[in-house]
Amino acid sequence: MTLPAQPDAALIYIAEDEPKMAALLIDYLHAGGHATQWIADGREVVPAVRARPPHLLLLDLMLPGRDGMDICHELRGFSEVPIIMLTARVEEVDRLAGLDAGADDYICKTPFSPREVVARVNALLRRSRRKPAPDGGAAPFVIDDAGHRATLNGVALDLTPVEFRLLRAFSNAPGRVFSRDSLLNHVHDDQRAVTDRAVDSHVKNLRRKLDAVTPGREWIHSVYGVGYRFEA
Known part of the structure; x- marks a missing residue:
């Protein structure tokens, strides 16, 4: 119908x-x-x-x-x-x-x-439906899986392995809401015993490093009672 x-x-x-x-x-x-x-x-x-x-x-x-x-x-x-x-x-x-x-x-x-x-x-x-930047510039994030490196607006990000995997998961699904359990599966592939607080700590550190490159730009939003959403 x-x-x-x-x-x-x-x-x-x-x-x-x-x-x-x-x-x-x-x-x-x-x-x-x-x-x-x-x-x-x-x-x-x-x-x-x-x-x-x-x-x-x-x-x-x-x-x-x-x-x-x-x-x-x-x-x-x-x-x-x-x-x-x-x-x-x-x-x-x-x-x-x-x-x-x-x-x-x-x-x-x-x-x-x-x-x-x-x-x-x-x-x-x-x-x-978000459109690319009016100036037609390149995407702000470049994720190099082979080299385990990431840049934001051309600036290299000094990320830990966990922060790198976290950013990769976020950037692959902008706008999606990730629960903390889901993020744990993305950042720890060895099934170690970790807590929700560990995810919050990693997100806090990642936010700080992104803010150092783009002050005032909030990339990662908290979704109350659920987890986080990445806005590219």
Whole structure:
């Protein structure tokens, strides 16, 4: 089910099996100038994204045919489409699991506000559509995996191995919210016993080194109760 919109409208896929909920989202998104396509069966989501990638996917976790978490994992294997998960699960562990699976945002259905959904859709679209610098200059960060070196605006960054892996993870997914557990998996590949406080310490040190090159520019944002987001 696709609703018409302006030619330059963003295409939003709504993977939701409840007809009333889907209709409500379609109405509000269409009023906001977006085009929509409704997908009610979880088995149809990945083929639909492969056939015609949308600008954003609203993904319910509890879909018939296939679980939303599993869908998200497969999508992240080949696509960077922005994903907002919709679910009735309200526990923190569920939100963190969704973000770790590759979702960019997470909205609980209880309570549910379609206006909030549209607002978050618009915010995520703005981040994903950021244009290059007007002067056409090179990207501010250059990450050299082979040499284990990184530069910011041409200035070499004196990073520890952990800080380097942390910056690489952030820069590979700008705008994505990383939980602390997810960052631990990126920066420590030897499964050592480390704590959330260790991640916070590494992020603090990385922030300090980035600030020394670009004073006043906040690259890494804290997301209360979840973790961190990198804005390139």
